[in-house]
Amino acid sequence: MLSQSDIETIARLTNNYDLLKKWEGLARKLAGGAKITIANTGLYSSGKSSLFNALLGRVNEEDMRFAVAAPPMTRNGDREPLTENIDMLDTPGIDANFMDDATAFNMLMEADIILMTHNVNRGMLDRPEYDWLKRIAGGISRETLSERLIFVSTWTDRIDNEEDREKLRTEIKRQVLEALNGVEIRFVEVSAKRYKTGVEKGKTGLQNASGIPELRELVISAGKNFAERAAVLRRGEILRLCSESRDALNARKREVSEEIENRKRRIKSRYSGAFEKWRVILGEFSSMRSIVINKLQEVYNASDNASEYQGFKNYIYGI
Ligand SMILES: Nc1nc2c(ncn2[C@@H]2O[C@H](COP(=O)(O)OP(=O)(O)OP(=O)(O)O)[C@@H](O)[C@H]2O)c(=O)[nH]1
Ligand SMILES: [Mg+2]
Structure with missing residues (x-):
């Protein structure tokens, strides 16, 4: 790892503060030891906190672990263990103007696995969501993208018509594939609301149809897979950040020498x-x-x- 002052110098010289957040996030992750962190991200009120509560099987107001309410609800990253080795990190939502995205970006760079949530009630991804997806994917190496990033469509209870659902699914998948430059990632559809009703009424059919049990299994197995190779993967992250920093510095060096020649x-x-x-x-x-x-x-x-x-x-x- 580089020292904090080296990292700050690189960010200042290259004017690339995402790079600073990536290094700092990685440092926190390494300091956290073997524990795997799974974070959510997405627009305000996309259902991130509800989703995390559902993954914990906590749907009643009294025993919810993550605050759910009118936006913007989640401000700080709240942590809760999902399993012994996996922590869940609930992050603030992104607003359409990216007003408060620095905090969220910061937290995400500390995560091993990221669930990108999108409320299908809003239709396809809009520009800020699309750009956000691209930006966080920029913090993950292309080779590990498919195991570290999972796309989650939320609020699926709002779309009844199977034909509409299929059309939207195809469109969103196309957008995600494009945003990730052709890298295919896992795609899951959930309804925290349906899951809640299923639990409250003791209906396993409804619970399963909510997609939550499926996502829970996926997240746990992804976390386990990651944990087994965490040391190697994190080492890979250090090397990747080194080369990203070197490229940024070289690009800056070229700019500076061109400027000198011009003068x-x-x-x-x-x-x-x-x-x-x-x-x-x-x-x-x-x-x-x-x-x-x-x-x-x-x-x-x-x-x-x-x-x-x-x-x-x-x-x-x-x-
Ligand atoms: N219909 C429906 N509503 C949902 C679903 N998931 C969440 N909601 C509702 O959406 C609203 C926001 O949910 P949150 O879980 O707080 O959303 P969030 O993304 O954590 O919001 P912020 O932390 O403010 O960014 C709440 O009123 C939830 O009840 C869902 O699957 N279906
Ligand atoms: Mg929240």
Whole structure:
């Protein structure tokens, strides 16, 4: 790992503060030891906290672990264990203007596995969600993206028509694939609301149809897989951040040397006119001097006083 001051220097030089968050998140993750962190992310009120409560099987108001209410509800990252080795990290929602995204981004860089939630009641991904997905994927190496990022469609209870659901599913999958530059990730559909009703009414059919038990299994097995190779994967993350930092520094270095070259060129062209004038003046003086020397030579040749001529010549050349 790099030292904190090195990381800050790199971020300042490259003006890339996401890089700083990535390094800091990784440092916190390494400090956390073998524990695996699963974080959620998505727009405000996309159902992140409800989803996490459901994964814990806690659907009643009294025993919910993560606060659910009118937006914006989650402000700080709340942690709860899912299993002995897996922690859940509930993060603040992203608003349409990215007003408070720094905190969320910070927390996500500490996660091993990220659940990106999208409320299907809003239709397809809008621009901020799409950009956000791209941005967090930028904190994960392409090779590990499919095991570290899971896409979760929420609020599926709001779409009754199977045909509409299929159409939307196809569209969203296409958007996600495009945002991730062709990397396919796992795609799950859930309804925390349906799960809650299923639990309250003791209906396992409804619980299963909510997609929550399926996602819980997926998350636990993904966490386990990750834990087995955590040391290797995290080492890979360090190396990847090193090369990302090196590339950013090299790019900055190129920019700086180009800027220096440009300035040199600008200074040269600014003064080249004056330089030319001085050359002309110098040329005129030189030719005047040779005329004087020639005249002197003629005079001293005639008077046959060579040593006096030499003295004068030295004097003239000394000027
Ligand atoms: N119909 C329906 N409503 C849901 C579902 N999941 C969550 N909600 C409702 O959506 C609202 C917001 O839920 P939260 O779980 O607090 O959403 P969040 O993404 O954590 O919100 P922030 O932390 O504020 O970003 C609540 O009123 C939930 O009851 C769902 O699957 N279906
Ligand atoms: Mg929340």
